[in-house]
Amino acid sequence: MSQSIFLTGATGFVGGAILKRLVAEKYTVVAALRNGPQLLEDNIKIVHVESFDDATSWEDSLDGVDVVIHAAARVHVMNDAEADPLGAFRRVNVEGTLNLARHALKAGVRRFVFISSIKVNGEGTPAGVAYSPQDVPAPADPYGVSKMEAERGLRELAAESGMEVVIIRPVLVYGPGVKANFRSMMNWLDKGIPLPFGSIHNKRSLVALDNLVDLIITCISHPAAANQTFLVSDGDDLSTTQLLRKMASALDRPARLLPIPARALSGVAILLGKKSLSNRLCGSLQVDISKTRSLLGWSPIVSVDDALKATAQNFQERKKQ
Template identity: 70%
Template sequence: MSQSIFLTGASGFVGRAVLKRLLADGVPVVAALRGNSELAGVSVPVVRFDNLDAAHDWGDSLAGCDVVIHAAARVHVMNDTEADPMAAFRKVNVDGTLALARQAAAAGVKRFVFISSIKVNGEGTPLGRPYTADDVPAPADPYGISKMEAEQGLQQLARDCAMEVVILRPVLVYGPGVKANFLAMMRWLDKGVPLPFGSIDNRRSLVALDNLVDLIVTCTRHPAAANQTFLVSDGEDLSTTQLLRRMARALGKPARLLPIPAWVLKTGAAMLGKRSLSQRLCGSLQVDIDKTRSLLGWVPPVKVDDALSLVARQYQENK
């Protein structure tokens, strides 16, 4: 008998893909949407909320649901305009998450799958020394801190009640419809813009959207996932240079990459106040998914080049 899933953030980048997969698997889903968000071409029961905070009453919407997948969040943004970003992140990511989880437990939900972030571990790793799921958390910004505090609250709740908690910390997620820096790089490559990233010898873990979705669905039902924390990636780490070359190949375009030394880029970025951008482009952030593989028997089903081809195809169809 299929589990019934309560999915928050169902109109978001990850949430939409999770919803599509669950419906394809024949799993009954209740979708929680913020404000006037819509689900084009999908017919499922919908619960709407204006503010994801401690005061929100989920009422009877959780009744009969076996699993909550909590993908809604106040996400990390560049140049945050909030007067108190930490308070804003805590209101949604900590208070809102824990209020939902407590009400889920009271409603008899069996498992709560929380989509956290690798930012709980930190902002970067020395080359060849990846993060593991059991490392001591070291978040460096309000978003990462709020996700860590939510994790800690959920772990305590799991100790106090019968509801199981599963925590997933994804790295950078890419897939059809991806935005931000990933989309910007694809646009540059598509236009043939020469880029100064031909000599970057870092390593970054990434996760294709379909791989993340597959692990999320696995964690809704796998017995060994109960009360565990997992890191998730494609299982293949790439340098920025390698990623750009493979993105260009997926686009069918040449990669015009200039061999500028990484230290030159970092120095220039620091002078322009773009240190965090240079860290993402030149620094390493690797994760070890051995725990995910061994406990769950999980293998990323989609290869990097196949995932990049999907992104490139969608980009070219919609640009």
């Protein structure tokens, strides 16, 4: 008998891919949407909600649901216009998450899978040193703080009830349809713009969308996932220079990378008030997925090269539309 899955964020980059996989594997899905098109599939039920906060009513939406996958969130933004950014993140990512979890518990939901963020661990690691799930959290921005507080609240709820909680902290997710900085990078490479990133020797963990979704699906029913926290990546860390070269190859474009020292780039970025951008381009952020591998018997299902090729192909197809 197919399990019933309640999914939030089903029209988002990650949530949409989760939904596609659930439908393909014949799960019964209840998809909670704030807006967006009707999803016309026989095994999908749509629930429209006005907001994700502590006032949202889930009274009738969770009846008969076995597992909640909570992928909706107020996401990290570079230039937040909110007067109180932390308060805005807390309303959705903490209060909204815990409100949904309490309703799920009341409805008899067996497991709650929460898509968190590596930002709970922090913003970067020394090269060769990787974050682990056991590290003391050290979020450095309101988004990371809100995800940490949501995790804490969910663990407390699990400890005082029978509902299992699974927490997954992805690193940067890429794949077909990716937007933001990753899409900008592809645009630069596609246009042949010379980039000053030919001598960056950092190490960064990334995760292909297919790999993240596969882990999430694994965590729906794997007995060992109950009340655990998992980090996820492709298991193949790259420097910024390596990533750009691989992406250029996937796009069938030359990588015009100028060998500017990372220290010089960081200095210029700091002078321009772009320290956080400099950290992402020149700094390291690595994760240790050995617990994810050993406890769940899970491994990434696609390689970095294959995932970048699929991402590039989608990018080129969209250009023609």
